[in-house]
Amino acid sequence: MTYVIVGASAGLGRALAEKFASQNNDLIIISSDLRDLDALKNDLQNRFEVKIHPIQMSFREYPMDFHNLDKVIHEVGPILGMMLPIGLSDPSDNPSNNENKTIELFNINLICVCIFINRYLELLKKNKSTIIGFGSIAAIRGRTRNSTYAAAKRGLESYFESLRHFMSNDPVTVQFYMLGYLNTNLTFGEKTIGFKPVDVNILATKIYNNRFQDFGKTIYPIYWKPIKILLQFLPWSLFKKIKF
Amino acid sequence: MDLKRYFKETSFTSFDRSVSLITLHQRPDRFRMLEDKQKIPQIARGGGFSFVPASFSKNILVKEMLSFNRILEFNESSKIVVVEAGITLGKILEWSFKKHLFLPVQPGWPGITVGGCIAANVHGKNPHKDGTFVDHVEWIELFHPTFGMKIISRSNETKIFEATCGGLGLTGIITKVALRLKDLPSNSLIIVPKKAETFDDALRIMKDNADQDILYSWHIGSTLLNFGKGIVRVGSFSNKNNFDELNVPKIKNLSSDNKLLPFSLWNNFSSTIINTINRKIELIKGNIEKNLFSGLFPFIDKANVFYTLYGSKGFNECQTLISENQSGEFLRDLTKLIHSEKPPLTLLFMKLFKGERKYLRFSGNGLSITLNLKNSSITLRFLEKLDDLVISYNAIPYIIKDSRLSKRVVEQCYPEYYDFKEILKQIDPYRIYKSEVSKRLDL
Numbered sequence: 154m155t156y157v158i159v160g161a162s163a164g165l166g167r168a169l170a171e172k173f174a175s176q177n178n179d180l181i182i183i184s185s186d187l188r189d190l191d192a193l194k195n196d197l198q199n200r201f202e203v204k205i206h207p208i209q210m211s212f213r214e215y216p217m218d219f220h221n222l223d224k225v226i227h228e229v230g231p232i233l234g235m236m237l238p239i240g241l242s243d244p245s246d247n248p249s250n251n252e253n254k255t256i257e258l259f260n261i262n263l264i265c266v267c268i269f270i271n272r273y274l275e276l277l278k279k280n281k282s283t284i285i286g287f288g289s290i291a292a293i294r295g296r297t298r299n300s301t302y303a304a305a306k307r308g309l310e311s312y313f314e315s316l317r318h319f320m321s322n323d324p325v326t327v328q329f330y331m332l333g334y335l336n337t338n339l340t341f342g343e344k345t346i347g348f349k350p351v352d353v354n355i356l357a358t359k360i361y362n363n364r365f366q367d368f369g370k371t372i373y374p375i376y377w378k379p380i381k382i383l384l385q386f387l388p389w390s391l392f393k394k395i396k397f
Numbered sequence: 398m399d400l401k402r403y404f405k406e407t408s409f410t411s412f413d414r415s416v417s418l419i420t421l422h423q424r425p426d427r428f429r430m431l432e433d434k435q436k437i438p439q440i441a442r443g444g445g446f447s448f449v450p451a452s453f454s455k456n457i458l459v460k461e462m463l464s465f466n467r468i469l470e471f472n473e474s475s476k477i478v479v480v481e482a483g484i485t486l487g488k489i490l491e492w493s494f495k496k497h498l499f500l501p502v503q504p505g506w507p508g509i510t511v512g513g514c515i516a517a518n519v520h521g522k523n524p525h526k527d528g529t530f531v532d533h534v535e536w537i538e539l540f541h542p543t544f545g546m547k548i549i550s551r552s553n554e555t556k557i558f559e560a561t562c563g564g565l566g567l568t569g570i571i572t573k574v575a576l577r578l579k580d581l582p583s584n585s586l587i588i589v590p591k592k593a594e595t596f597d598d599a600l601r602i603m604k605d606n607a608d609q610d611i612l613y614s615w616h617i618g619s620t621l622l623n624f625g626k627g628i629v630r631v632g633s634f635s636n637k638n639n640f641d642e643l644n645v646p647k648i649k650n651l652s653s654d655n656k657l658l659p660f661s662l663w664n665n666f667s668s669t670i671i672n673t674i675n676r677k678i679e680l681i682k683g684n685i686e687k688n689l690f691s692g693l694f695p696f697i698d699k700a701n702v703f704y705t706l707y708g709s710k711g712f713n714e715c716q717t718l719i720s721e722n723q724s725g726e727f728l729r730d731l732t733k734l735i736h737s738e739k740p741p742l743t744l745l746f747m748k749l750f751k752g753e754r755k756y757l758r759f760s761g762n763g764l765s766i767t768l769n770l771k772n773s774s775i776t777l778r779f780l781e782k783l784d785d786l787v788i789s790y791n792a793i794p795y796i797i798k799d800s801r802l803s804k805r806v807v808e809q810c811y812p813e814y815y816d817f818k819e820i821l822k823q824i825d826p827y828r829i830y831k832s833e834v835s836k837r838l839d840l
Binding site: 162164167186188192193195200337338341 | 402403404405423424426427428429430464465467468469470471481492
C-alpha cells in the first residue's frame with residue numbers, strides 16, 4: 154500500500170513522509186528538486202522497512218508533466234491516499250502583482266493541485282483511500298497582503314468541499330486542513346503576530362491518526378477557530394485598518 | 398528562490414553564557430538553500446551546545462544545519478554509514494543500536510551533531526582507547542562557495558581534511574560525513590567506581606586500566622575540604638545483553654536560554670558538600686550495570702540542573718592536554734596554583750588521551766585535565782595564571798571549551814596555529830566562515 158505526498162522535501166510534507174514511513178507505508182514523494190527527495194528516500198529506506206519512490210515535478214507551471222508519476226503509480230499498485238501539503242506565499246503578494254507572479258501563485262496553490270487530484274480520482278475510487286488538502290488561515294478574509302495566495306487557498310477550500318460531495322458515495326475520505334502558523338521556513342523570519350508556530354511533527358501524527366475520519370474540514374491549531382469567527386464578523390471599519 | 402526571505406534576527410548565547418548577541422539566522426532545509434554561492438560571511442551551527450561562541454558572531458549569518466539530518470548510505474560489510482552533518486549522535490545511535498553497531502566516541506550530549514563533532518574534534522569516555530572523533534571519520538563532503546561541494550579525506554585533499562577535523566567550522570560547511578561504526582559487544586556496561594584519594598592515585602588507576610571501554614576520573618575541586626579526592630570510573634561491556642531493548646530516550650535538550658538565578662548556587666562550600674556526598678554514595682553503591690546509552694551519557698539526568706545552578710553569569714570550563722611524561726609534575730603545579738588562588742572550582746575531570754596532534758585539533762598522547770568553575774573575577778585571575786602554566790608545559794588548551802582563551806595563548810600552545818591560518822587563506826581567501834571564536838583568535 155502506497156501513499157503519495159506532494160511537497161515532501163521540506164516542512165509538513167517531509168514530516169508526513171517520516172510519519173507515514175515510520176508506520177511502514179511505502180511512499181511516492183514529489184517535489185521540484187530531486188536531490189532533496191533522494192536524500193529523504195535514502196534516509197527513510199535506511200531507517201524503515203519501506204519503498205520510497207521520488208518523483209521530480211513542478212507545480213509552478215501548467216501543463217504539468219505526469220509521465221514519470223503515471224509510470225510509478227501503475228507499478229506500485231493500490232494507492233491508499235494522496236496528501237498535498239504544498240503552497241507558496243510571497244511577502245510582496247498584493248493586488249498589484251504582475252501577471253507572472255499571479256499565475257505562478259494560482260498554479261502552485263490551486264490550479265495544479267486540482268489538476269493533479271482530478272487526474273487520479275478514478276484510481277483512488279478503486280480502494281478505501283484518502284485525499285488530504287491544506288489551506289491557510291490567510292484565506293479567512295481577504296486583505297492586502299497575500300491577496301493571490303489567500304484567494305487560491307479559499308478556492309482550494311471550495312474545491313475540496315466539492316470533492317467531498319462528489320466522492321460521497323465512494324470509499325474515499327476527503328479532508329481539508331486550514332492551517333495556522335507552522336514551524337517551517339515559510340514562517341521563519343515572518344511576523345506571526347504573537348502566535349508560536351506549531352511543530353509539524355505533531356501535526357503529521359495527528360493527520361496520520363485521523364487519515365480515514367470523515368470530518369470534512371478542520372482548522373489547526375484549534376485556537377484559530379474563535380479567531381476565524383472574530384475576523385469574519387469584524388466590522389469593515391476596523392478590518393480595513395489591519396496591517397498584518 | 399529569494400533566500401533573504403528566510404533570514405531572521407535571532408539572539409544566540411554561548412552555552413557557558415559568556416557571550417550573547419543578536420545576528421542573522423537561516424535554517425536551510427533544502428539543497429538550493431545550502432548551496433548559496435553568495436559570499437556572505439557565515440558560519441554553520443549544529444545543536445548549539447558548544448560552550449564557546451563557535452557557531453555565531455555579530456554580522457555573521459548563522460546557518461543552522463539541523464534539517465540536514467538524514468542517513469544516506471550504509472554498507473553492511475564495511476560498517477560505514479554516510480550521514481548528513483546535521484544529524485545528531487542520538488539519531489545515529491537510535492538507528493545503529495538496531496543493527497548492533499555503535500560509534501564509540503560519544504561526547505557529553507546526544508543532541509550534538511556530527512558536523513559539530515568534527516568541527517570540535519570531540520572525544521568520548523576513553524580517548525586513550527577510542528581516539529578522538531576524527532579517528533572514526535572516513536571522508537567528509539565540504540561545501541564552500543569558491544569550490545562548491547568537495548570530498549575530502551586522508552587521501553584526497555589531505556590538508557583540507559586535516560584542517561576541517563577540529564577546524565571550528567572555518568574551512569566551509571560540512572554537508573556529509575562517512576563514519577566507520579563498530580560492532581556492539583553487548584547492550585550493557587559494568588561501571589566500577591574506584592576510590593582515588595589524590596590525583597596521583599587516579600592517574601595510577603587510569604594507567605592500569607587504560608584499555609577499558611570507559612575510563613575517566615572526577616574529583617572534588619574545592620579547597621575547603623576533601624580537595625582532589627575523587628573516583629575513577631572504569632567501565633567495560635558486559636559479556637551478555639542484560640537489557641531487553643536498547644532505546645534512545647527522549648531527552649529535554651540543554652538550553653543556554655533558561656531563566657536563571659542572578660547568582661550561582663555553586664561555590665566552594667556547596668560544591669564540597671554535594672560532591673563529597675555524591676562520592677560517598679557512588680562508592681557505597683559500588684559496581685553498577687547500565688544500559689549502553691546511560692553508560693555513554695552518564696551526565697544526562699543531571700546536566701540541566703548542574704548548569705542551571707551556575708545562574709545567569711554562567712561558568713568557565715578549561716581543558717588542557719599535557720604530555721604523558723609531564724602529567725605528574727603539571728598536576729602538582731596545578732594543585733599549588735589552586736591552593737594559592739582558591740578559585741570556585743566545582744569539579745575536576747581527568748582522561749587519558751592517545752592521538753595525533755594536528756593544526757588546532759585537541760588531540761595527542763597524554764593526560765587531559767578539565768576544570769569546571771563558577772564565573773567570577775577570582776576564576777578569571779586564576780585562569781590567566783593557568784594559561785601561563787599551560788604555555789610553560791607546552792600543553793594545549795581545548796579551544797572549544799574556554800571562552801576567554803586569547804590569541805597569545807593559542808598561538809604559543811599550538812605549533813601549527815600559523816599553518817592553519819595559511820590553509821584558511823588558501824581555501825577561503827575572502828574569509829567567509831567566521832565566528833566569535835575565530836575573531837577572538839584572529840583566525
